[in-house]
Amino acid sequence: MFNRGSQRGRRVIAISPNGPTGNGDEVEARFLAPHFESEGFPWLQIFGYIGSLLLTIAALLAVVQHILSPIGLLTVILILAVAQxxxxxxxxxHLRESRGSTWHxxxxxxxxxxxxxxxxxxxxxxxxKSGVS
Amino acid sequence: MNLPVEPNATQTKLPLEFTDNHESLKILGFWSFLATDLLLFASLFAVYAVYQSRIGMAGPSPDQLFKLGPAVVETLLLLTSSFTCGLAVYEMRHGHKTGTIAWLIVTILLGIGFVTTEIREFVSYIALGDSWHHSAFLSAFFTLVGTHGAHVSFGILWAITLIIQLAGRGLTTITTRKMYMFALYWHFLDIIWVFIFTVVYLNGKI
Structure with a gap:
């Protein structure tokens, strides 16, 4: 049950079934309140798609054109992969979405x-490179 | 069957799949599964990184083996399917059952396209005699990329059962939670593929 209430002027969302327990869950809930997106148009998804396409094309072009030394190229495409x-x-x-806790x-x-x-x-x-290799 | 919604949970405008406490925990549990699946792929990446230069007495090097064409097609198919899967969750969040199923079908078709392209790529290598038992590099390559392809194939079957459930039961606390989990799984596979494309295919051409 989500008990929205006021405690010393601050809004508290209890995440335990029986409301605030006083054992720390209120503290957790205060800073990690449920956060969910509700957009009217999937701009975020379109941005994500275009972004991932651009990152892929950048990595592909960098390798095909050999713009850097091998070590430099490997570093660049790994950074692009991590960004993607x-x-x-x-x-x-939806990594930021959670219900009062961020254990995931x-x-x-x-x-x-x-x-x-x-x-x-x-x-x-x-x-x-010792004897076994 | 729909689980009872907690009385006050509706006031906080939670998405349907998060309204029930137990269903929320199942989503957390699925994140744990993804973390362990990440370790499976990390092991295979480690094996590939170690053996990619060990072609033994015979067999091609990564540069000789790979053609970037099929790999780029597979990347574009999987990136687009990740996008359409995101749109399916977007439609689900807005309570549109038809839209969710429609984007899920597009996702499945793109996934089938990906698996088909990958199988054709594998067959073209094997036709030239570059099978998985030829060198340590080829074993590592087929295991890593094949495990990912098996995951995608399983995801397609999962999505089909999901469509049947969505069509039959509508958007309930349980079906939306299953859809949310499938989306996590599908995007996770897209991330793994981005690293396969980078570490295996692009790295082979450096």
């Missing part, structure tokens, strides 16, 4: 940290 992932997350996956961002963040560690450390360990 952020765009998909923010616009299409924490879960996803942990997944990203482990994923980067997995890929990065695998590549790092294989740069030691």
């Amino acid at each position: 992932a952020a765009l998909q997350l923010g616009i299409f996956m 961002i924490i879960t996803l963040g942990l997944g990203i940290v482990i994923a980067l560690g997995l890929v990065g450390m695998s590549m790092w360990i294989m740069t030691f």
Whole structure:
């Protein structure tokens, strides 16, 4: 149940079923109030689509035209890919939308940290060209 | 069957899929699944990054194997399907059942186009003798890209069952939650493909 009430002049949204418990959920709710979009026309989606197309075309042209050294090119297209992932997350996956808590961002963040560690450390360990390779 | 809406939840103008506490938790649970799926793909990316230069005694290098044409077509199809899936959620949020189903059908057709293009690409490689058992690089390539293609194929089947449910039951707390989850899954696959396009195809042409 969402109890909208006033507590010391500030608006509080309780996220527990029985209203504010006094155990911290009010604090969480105050800063992470439910946030949902309601636009009249899907401008955001159109912006996201055009943005992702532009980022893809930029990466493709950069590689086809060989505008930089190999290391520079790889850096640029990886940055473009990360930008496009952020765009998909923010616009299409409604990352900012939540019901009073943002545990999905924490879960996803942990997944990203482990994923980067997995890929990065695998590549790092294989740069030691010892007997096994 | 529609779950009872909490009395005061309607006043906060929550989207239908977030009005019920348990359905909201299922969405959080699906984010956890996506985090673990991310780890699956991270493992395959790690294998590819390590083995992309190891072509063994025979077999082509990434530069010799890939043609950018099919990869660009696949990227455009998947980016557009991600957009139409976003429009389906937009229509759902505005309570338009027909619009939701229509954009979902467009999404499925684009997804079928993607899978078809990818299968044709794989067949063209195998026809030249570059099968997955030929070198460590080819094994890593077919596993990584094939796992993503299997995810998309599963997503198409999921979307078909979703359309049947939406048509039969309308926009309820449960069907909108399922639609929201499918959208998360589909956009997640688009993000994975962006990295496959970058790390596998574009990187192979540098």
